[in-house]
Amino acid sequence: MTQLSLPAPAKLNLFLHIIAKREDGYHELQTLFQFLDLADELNFKLRSDGLVVLENQLEEVPQADNLVWKAAELLAPLRPDPGLGVSIRLHKKLPMGGGLGAGSSDAATTLLALNQLWKLELSLDQLAEKGLQLGADVPVFVRGQTAWAEGVGEKLQAVQVPESHYLLIHPGCHCNTGAFFSHPRLPRSTPKTTAKAALQQLGSNDFTTLARELYPPVEACFQWLQEQDCQPWLTGTGACVFAKVSSAEQGQALLKQLPATFSGHPTQGWVVKSCQTSPTHQALAQA
Numbered sequence: 001m002t003q004l005s006l007p008a009p010a011k012l013n014l015f016l017h018i019i020a021k022r023e024d025g026y027h028e029l030q031t032l033f034q035f036l037d038l039a040d041e042l043n044f045k046l047r048s049d050g051l052v053v054l055e056n057q058l059e060e061v062p063q064a065d066n067l068v069w070k071a072a073e074l075l076a077p078l079r080p081d082p083g084l085g086v087s088i089r090l091h092k093k094l095p096m097g098g099g100l101g102a103g104s105s106d107a108a109t110t111l112l113a114l115n116q117l118w119k120l121e122l123s124l125d126q127l128a129e130k131g132l133q134l135g136a137d138v139p140v141f142v143r144g145q146t147a148w149a150e151g152v153g154e155k156l157q158a159v160q161v162p163e164s165h166y167l168l169i170h171p172g173c174h175c176n177t178g179a180f181f182s183h184p185r186l187p188r189s190t191p192k193t194t195a196k197a198a199l200q201q202l203g204s205n206d207f208t209t210l211a212r213e214l215y216p217p218v219e220a221c222f223q224w225l226q227e228q229d230c231q232p233w234l235t236g237t238g239a240c241v242f243a244k245v246s247s248a249e250q251g252q253a254l255l256k257q258l259p260a261t262f263s264g265h266p267t268q269g270w271v272v273k274s275c276q277t278s279p280t281h282q283a284l285a286q287a
Contacts (some may be wrong), residue, residue: 002046004117004287007039007279008109010100010168010272011140012235012242014161014197016205018192026152027181027188032198033137034146034161036272038168039279040094042068044113046086052076055089061094067107067134074130075114079170084118095268097174099236101137108141108282118285128154142276148195159195163274166242167251169219169258172265175238180207201231211238220262228254248273254264 015032022028047053052072054063063069068088088110094102111127114120122130124143131138136153147156180186187206198204211234212219218234221241225232230243245251251271260271275282 001117001287004044004113005041006044006113006283006287007041008094008102008105008141009039009275009279010036010094010102010105011137012036012166012274013099013205014202014233015208016236017193018186018188018206019190019192021188023187028151029149029153030154030193030198031149032147032148032159032161032195032253033140035144035275035278036100036166036168037279038100038270038272039092040102041091042106042108042109043089043091044110044117045087046117047087049085050083051085053085053087054155056089058090058092058096067103068110070134071107071110071131072114072284074133075111075118075120078120078122079118080120086114086117086248087176095170095240097177098170098240099238101141101236104137105136105141105280107131108138109206110239111138111142112280112284116287118287124207130154141278141280144281146274146276147180148198157195159199161199161274162278163271163276164184165245165248165251165271166240167225167254168240168270169221169225170223170268171262172217172267173215173217173239175211175215175218177237180210180237182270183210186210203231205234208234216263217265218262221267224259224262227256230254242272245271255263 017030019028128139128142131142145158222232
């Protein structure tokens with residue numbers, strides 16, 4: 001195999017609570033991850049000159065900070081032949097900073113693809129451990145199963161959650177994750193729960209109140225969905241908001257009514273379906 005194309009899917013946090021702040025500054029959390037059929041796509045092509053080449057750059061992200069680049073560089077020292085290189089092209093569909101895990105997903109797909117193309121023979125456990133160096137969300141994308149997560153998000157337990165259709169909306173703003181985690185009004189001592197109990201509290205997210213208060217487009221999105229008799233939920237630290245719909249047809253009907261802007265910010269919307277197994281792993285099984 002000399003080339004490979006794989007999706008890098010979005011994720012939803014169906015539940016997200018902050019349990020404590022650790023002495024090292026990180027936050028202990030409990031969250032429920034599920035993947036979507038909405039994805040970036042990455043194309044990988046082997047090179048024989050040992051170089052890692054990003055064929056297209058993200059304008060807002062310097063190459064040194066690009067998680068695709070960092071993932072490739074992380075695995076490069078493990079190549080059995082230093083002459084093996086790769087050219088990578090990223091086709092971006094997921095909004096950055098939307099709470100969908102886009103950068104982490106791109107990094108995880110890069111780890112999975114290069115493990116195969118470079119014949120590194122690393123286990124998923126080893127790849128997930130590597131991925132944690134790139135970000136707390138990377139391991140769940142590497143493992144590729146709907147999961148209950150604890151710690152900083154790296155302690156994963158596979159769970160079964162029914163697949164559903166959602167209307168997913170990006171209200172056009174970027175929520176500052178760092179500012180949220182340092183905000184004095186962020187809940188930091190929500191009582192611990194279990195994966196089973198969380199399934200009865202889907203949509204509970206400790207960042208929701210702050211996101212709605214600090215970002216008018218998020219608040220406007222919540223209000224619009226409520227006017228459509230939908231229950232809006234925030235994913236991650238935002239800004240994306242989602243609502244469960246009974247069918248793809250209901251989602252498409254709502255999408256046609258989506259306002260072009262919220263509080264002056266241009267909106268994006270998708271009708272998506274959640275997946276028990278990541279589309280990346282589905283594609284790898286067929287490669």
